[in-house]
Amino acid sequence: MNVLSSFNMDRHQRVVIDTTDQQWLASPSTGVWRIPLEREAAESGQVTSLVRYDPNTHFQAHFHPNGEEIFVIDGVFQDEGGDYPAGTYIRNPPGSYHSPGSNTGCLLYVKLNMFPEEDNEIFRLDTHNASWQPGLENGMSTLPLHGFKGEQTVMMKWQPDTSLPRHRHDGGEEVFILSGEFCDEQGEYEKGTWLRNPAGSTHQPSTRKGCLMLVKTGHL
Numbered sequence: 254m255n256v257l258s259s260f261n262m263d264r265h266q267r268v269v270i271d272t273t274d275q276q277w278l279a280s281p282s283t284g285v286w287r288i289p290l291e292r293e294a295a296e297s298g299q300v301t302s303l304v305r306y307d308p309n310t311h312f313q314a315h316f317h318p319n320g321e322e323i324f325v326i327d328g329v330f331q332d333e334g335g336d337y338p339a340g341t342y343i344r345n346p347p348g349s350y351h352s353p354g355s356n357t358g359c360l361l362y363v364k365l366n367m368f369p370e371e372d373n374e375i376f377r378l379d380t381h382n383a384s385w386q387p388g389l390e391n392g393m394s395t396l397p398l399h400g401f402k403g404e405q406t407v408m409m410k411w412q413p414d415t416s417l418p419r420h421r422h423d424g425g426e427e428v429f430i431l432s433g434e435f436c437d438e439q440g441e442y443e444k445g446t447w448l449r450n451p452a453g454s455t456h457q458p459s460t461r462k463g464c465l466m467l468v469k470t471g472h473l
Contacts, residue, residue, distance in 0.1 A: 261291040262299075264425065264473050265451050272303055273445040284310030290447050293366075301427075301447075304361040306330070311354030320368025321345040322399075322406075324467055326431065328359030337377070342398050344368075344376040362429055362467065372401045380408055390417060403471040411435075411466075416459035425452040425473025433464030449473070 261268050270290055277286040284307035292300040299319075306312075306328070323330070323343040330337045332351040337343060339359075345351065347368050378398065385394040392412035399406040403424060411433075428435065428448040435442045437456040442448060450456065452473045 259293055260289055261449075262293055264291075264449070267451055267454065268447075268449040269440070269442065270447045271443070271445060272447060273443075277305060280304075280312070282310070282312040285312050291449070299367050300363075300365045302363055302365075304363050306353075306355035306359045306361075308358040309356055310358075311352065314350065314352040316348065316350045317345050317365065318347060319366035319370075320347045320372065321349065322364040322367070324362040324429075326360040326362055328355060329357045330355055330359045330361060334377075338379070340379060340381040342376070342378045342380055344374060344399060346373040346375055348373075349375070367472070369402065385410065390415065393417075404469065405471055406467070406469045409464075409466045409468050411460045411464050413463040414461060415463070417457065419455055419457040421453065421455045422450055422470060423452060424471035425454070426450040427469040427472070429467040431465040431467060433460060434462040435460055435464045435466060 268291070272288050275288045277288060280287050286305040288303040290301040290303070292298070292302070325337050325339050325341045325343070327339050330341070330353065332353045334351070347370055376399065380396060383396055385396045387393070388395045388409065392415035394410040396408040397405070398408060430442055430444050430446045432444050435458060437458045439456070
């Protein structure tokens, strides 16, 4: 991959990436590593990526001109606002500023520069201590994380041998699999897989083993 180039930014295209099979790329800060999933440019514009902090590392202080969305997958992420253990969901609005780091090391799922200007709420949620809701079918649970003008971000928990009828995503769908296995007509996707299904796509998803997922809809 050309580290300077745009990458996977045609959002009319379906993309599937097994992040466990990707190379970690060094960031400008020593000890901070990234796997880009979609990106406008090397150090600017919209980007979705996995970010890994080695223990006792910090990233230089910086602004988020168009916001930042973080889910802590593993370890403890830190900034001036506090310590955020695995399972924490974070929204830093447009214009926010921080000096992030990690004493223990951590793994993050990060989306940068994708907030509308008026989506300006600072938000933190420990998903391990949040109230889940029943899902659309038996065996499904949902934890709403954020909603704004048709865009919805949720965690979904599916028990083994659960499925949904075929349905359409008019505004697209993005999925990151935190644990377990997720399937549809086009394949089987294990922990660490990122999927982006374009606007107008249809599928009939299921799981045999059960799964936990981050899901965003309505934004494509």
